[in-house]
Amino acid sequence: MESITESLLFLTIIGFCWASSPLPPHIVFILADDLGWNDVGYHGSVIKTPAIDNLAREGVRLENYYVQPVCSPTRSQLLTGRYQIHTGLQHSIIWMSTPLCLPSDEVIIAQKLKEAGYSTHLIGKWHVGHYMSHCLPHKRGFDSFFGFYQAGSDYYFHNSTNGVYTGWDLRRDDLLVADEYFGKYSTTMYTQEAIDLISKHDRDKPMFLLFSHQAVHVPLQVPASYSNAYLDLIEDPKRRVYAGMVSSLDLSVDDVVCALKSAGMWDNTVLIFSSDNGGSTAEGGNNWPLRGGKASLHEGGIRAVSFVNSPLLPINVKGSINKELIHVTDWFPTLVHLAKGNFNGVKPLDGINQWQTISEGKPSPRYEILHNIDPLSFRPRARGDEWLGNPYFDITTQAAIRIGDWKLLTGKPGNGKWIPPPESGMEIIENTSLRDELVQLYNIRHDPSEMTDLARSRPDIVSQLLYRLSLYNATAVPCSFPKEDVRGSNPSMGDGGWGPWL
Known part of the structure; x- marks a missing residue:
């Protein structure tokens, strides 16, 4: 009987603590x-x-x-x-x-x-x-x-x-x-x-x-x-x-x-x-x-x-x-x-x-981040790139992935300039040798500013990350990007504001 009483008391205390928790x-x-x-x-x-x-x-x-x-x-x-x-x-x-x-x-x-x-x-x-x-x-x-x-x-x-x-x-x-x-x-x-x-x-x-x-x-x-x-x-x-x-x-x-x-x-x-x-x-x-x-x-x-x-x-x-x-x-x-x-x-x-x-x-x-795979991205003309024949991933696709310290970019990743604040008086820096590279690899821990492309010196890492991109790509749903609808282009057709039109 005593053990039952103790058990009920214990449950009462637990319930009180839960009820009075912040x-x-x-x-x-x-x-x-x-x-x-x-x-x-x-x-x-x-x-x-x-x-x-x-x-x-x-x-x-x-x-x-x-x-x-x-x-x-x-x-x-x-x-x-x-x-x-x-x-x-x-x-x-x-x-x-x-x-x-x-x-x-x-x-x-x-x-x-x-x-x-x-x-x-x-x-x-x-x-x-x-x-x-x-x-x-x-x-x-x-x-x-x-x-x-x-x-x-x-x-x-x-x-x-x-x-x-x-x-x-x-x-x-x-x-x-x-x-x-x-x-x-x-x-x-x-x-x-x-x-x-x-x-x-x-x-x-x-x-x-x-x-x-x-x-x-x-x-x-x-x-x-x-x-x-x-x-x-x-x-x-x-x-x-x-x-x-x-x-x-x-x-x-x-x-x-x-x-x-x-x-x-x-x-x-x-x-x-x-x-x-x-x-x-x-x-x-x-x-x-x-x-x-x-x-x-x-x-x-x-x-x-x-x-x-x-x-x-x-x-x-x-x-x-x-x-x-x-x-x-x-x-x-x-x-x-x-x-x-x-x-x-x-x-x-x-x-x-x-x-x-x-x-x-x-x-x-x-341990990793898929930054994106954009199937509708601009596809640059690819000629003579050593990674074009890889069996994993189309490197003309704009994509990026980070695994551990390594970051891989494919296709055209966007603005690649280093732009100092205007008040600094420093000049904008651009590495023109990388403009046409379809594969770029950086060690972000050691090189957070992405100054040194290591793709050619670490083909083993490139292959691993291309393979990982292929695995992610296999899980992707179709990209939704319909054409703009003229019915939604003129707010005066509704209440004068941008809002639902369908």
């Missing part, structure tokens, strides 16, 4: 748009980012973290935890009138966190398709959406153009609200929305906020007070306005953290900061000393600024630099783990739970 953490994911590697202070930039710098230095800096070279693919992988080759979004971005979106049978992170009891909110950029209503954020697990559907829009007028027609591009859920916010600067406007959400949030419920900033994507627009702060530091006019936009973004990050603290939520919050791709060097961004930039599979296009900050992190990892291999697909399983959720109904993930790597400094369980 909420899963609030998760705030701040996604910057087109922020370059060399555009934050802690990477040596002249651009002032004190809030971002402090959060990074007090948290865990992710210095071997990868995204995709352009907008839609990164967002699709963040939302699903799956490579582009497994969702059909291998090629380019989703354009205004493209009848395409992230497939509706893909379970996205908002849905899983909502199932786990979270309130879920998206502020800012969507850009994974809007041609039908089922594609939209509030139909994909987000309780609320305030933002825009396209790649970019005017920061004050909140409209976008396809070169022929112009339409509003600011909505609350599916309702057009752009005219209500006419003249309000986007970064400030979205930040106020985040502050309002946080201040009104029910503290007894965990929050997931994906703050998908418009900044610092073109058009280059910012209040003069921000850009004028760089008059004596940056001569290049694009770079100067861009720097002001980054400063405005930095202030936004600080305001969001202050709002979390004021609401009593900060002590139970995990804050993640990431760029969606490298900076556009033609539009003020910079990735020095990395090679290339936005739209390139070189490091400058895909190695992103990122950090995690949270009072929940153990003291021994706070202020650390993490150089373990991490990919944007990893956030899906990592955040579901933090939320104490499950993976029921989720398609096979390419992402890996990285919480122990981030919070404990343990080695990353990830």
Whole structure:
């Protein structure tokens, strides 16, 4: 009888502990748009980012973290935890009138966190398709959406153009609200929305906020007070306005953290900061000393600024630099783990739970990253390349893969120049001998700037990585990239804004 009583007491204690356990953490994911590697202070930039710098230095800096070279693919992988080759979004971005979106049978992170009891909110950029209503954020697990559907829009007028027609591009859920916010600067406007959400949030419920900033994507627009702060530091006019936009973004990050603290939520919050791709060097961004930039599979296009900050992190990892291999697909399983959720109904993930790597400094369980295989990429004319006859993979296809320290690129990977910041006075560097190389191999640990192509000296590694590409390619679904639909090209045919047309 005594043992039964003890057992019941034990079960009562266990049940009490479970019932009184703290909420899963609030998760705030701040996604910057087109922020370059060399555009934050802690990477040596002249651009002032004190809030971002402090959060990074007090948290865990992710210095071997990868995204995709352009907008839609990164967002699709963040939302699903799956490579582009497994969702059909291998090629380019989703354009205004493209009848395409992230497939509706893909379970996205908002849905899983909502199932786990979270309130879920998206502020800012969507850009994974809007041609039908089922594609939209509030139909994909987000309780609320305030933002825009396209790649970019005017920061004050909140409209976008396809070169022929112009339409509003600011909505609350599916309702057009752009005219209500006419003249309000986007970064400030979205930040106020985040502050309002946080201040009104029910503290007894965990929050997931994906703050998908418009900044610092073109058009280059910012209040003069921000850009004028760089008059004596940056001569290049694009770079100067861009720097002001980054400063405005930095202030936004600080305001969001202050709002979390004021609401009593900060002590139970995990804050993640990431760029969606490298900076556009033609539009003020910079990735020095990395090679290339936005739209390139070189490091400058895909190695992103990122950090995690949270009072929940153990003291021994706070202020650390993490150089373990991490990919944007990893956030899906990592955040579901933090939320104490499950993976029921989720398609096979390419992402890996990285919480122990981030919070404990343990080695990353990830050994490789498929950066992409794009079957619709430009195929260069191939003559006399020694790898043309390999039995594994068509080297005229644009592709890239990282295994361990080794990175292989095939086809035309995009901008291959080394572009220093304009304010440095240094010259742009270009290795013209590599222009026509269809296979390039780099040891990224020893050569993160991709200065020395080792393809000819290490044919054994090239063969291994080509074979690995072939295995991935065998799992790829057909690439979806339909022609633009004229029915979606004129917003005046609907409610005057870019939105579903089918």
